Amino acid sequence: VSGIGAISGGESVGAVIVYRAQNWSTSVTGAEPAYFVARNLVLAQKMGLPMVIACAQCFSRHRFALEELKDPVMKAQVVKALGGGVAPGGEVKHLLQVLDGVSFFATKPLAGLKVACYYGCLLVRPNEVTGFGDEENPTIMDRIVTATGAQTLDWGLKTACCGAGMGVPRKDMVLRLTGNIVRQAKAEGADCLAVACPMCHYNLDTYQKAIGGDLNVPVLYFTQLVGLSLGLKPEALWLDRHLVDPMPMLAPIWAVCCRPPKSKRVDRASMIFPATIATSSRLVILGRIT
Numbered sequence: 001v002s003g004i005g006a007i008s009g010g011e012s013v014g015a016v017i018v019y020r021a022q023n024w025s026t027s028v029t030g031a032e033p034a035y036f037v038a039r040n041l042v043l044a045q046k047m048g049l050p051m052v053i054a055c056a057q058c059f060s061r062h063r064f065a066l067e068e069l070k071d072p073v074m075k076a077q078v079v080k081a082l083g084g085g086v087a088p089g090g091e092v093k094h095l096l097q098v099l100d101g102v103s104f105f106a107t108k109p110l111a112g113l114k115v116a117c118y119y120g121c122l123l124v125r126p127n128e129v130t131g132f133g134d135e136e137n138p139t140i141m142d143r144i145v146t147a148t149g150a151q152t153l154d155w156g157l158k159t160a161c162c163g164a165g166m167g168v169p170r171k172d173m174v175l176r177l178t179g180n181i182v183r184q185a186k187a188e189g190a191d192c193l194a195v196a197c198p199m200c201h202y203n204l205d206t207y208q209k210a211i212g213g214d215l216n217v218p219v220l221y222f223t224q225l226v227g228l229s230l231g232l233k234p235e236a237l238w239l240d241r242h243l244v245d246p247m248p249m250l251a252p253i254w255a256v257c258c259r260p261p262k263s264k265r266v267d268r269a270s271m272i273f274p275a276t277i278a279t280s281s282r283l284v285i286l287g288r289i290t
Helices: 034-047 056-068 072-081 095-099 140-147 171-187 198-206 222-229 247-257
Strands: 005-013 016-023 051-053 092-094 114-118 192-195 219-221
Touching: 034 051, 034 056, 034 072, 051 056, 051 095, 056 092, 056 198, 092 095, 095 140, 095 222, 114 140, 114 171, 140 222, 171 192, 171 198, 192 198, 192 222, 198 219, 219 222
Parallel strands: 051 092, 114 192, 192 219
Antiparallel strands: 005 016
């Protein structure tokens, strides 16, 4: 984990912590990997704000670190490695948990859109760490998507595994797992999949062509659906950068309230990673937030 983009400072936006990124590396014998997460937690505590994370894996790692730091020996090692001072702690939430408590009015309701909410295998497990409630049938994303005016579907693979980062060593396995998820969503009548994890988004969007079978099920981050319902333009939400084009799916909805958006495809060479923030920006957030 040395040399990763780590947190060095930040600015608060409401209750959300937005960070600048800085490369750094270090070695902490006996305290990895909790040290790296603990450093983030201490910075958030000093700002007096909860940490809000939009990435399932980052969220899981930070919440697990809070549990690991309940061990007095581990906690002492980490505090020493941090140079003493503030003991790491505080509050860590996923962006879903924040938006679930926020009331918003959909100015452009996504009426008629059928959405299969996909949580993945990591985000909600285990409940005693993540605090999401039902591990097999979570509903928090469903509630948020319902508030956009869309219809959410009851389906059986909402917490199945997509293969995560195994696309390089075991692409065959990832194709099988993602294929099962996309085919099931389509069989249930879904117009699109909604996700809350960048890795899940990448797998489900990228591999549909390789899976075959003319699936063509758009994959949207849940914040993109919220943004659409609040009237943001598709280009502002980077919907023109998806590999499975969502514009044809959205055209009937736009026909009701405004001019249908044009399908504008972006050259794949410019899509090194769909969650990359524009290089002109000084700020990044932990995970993808649209």
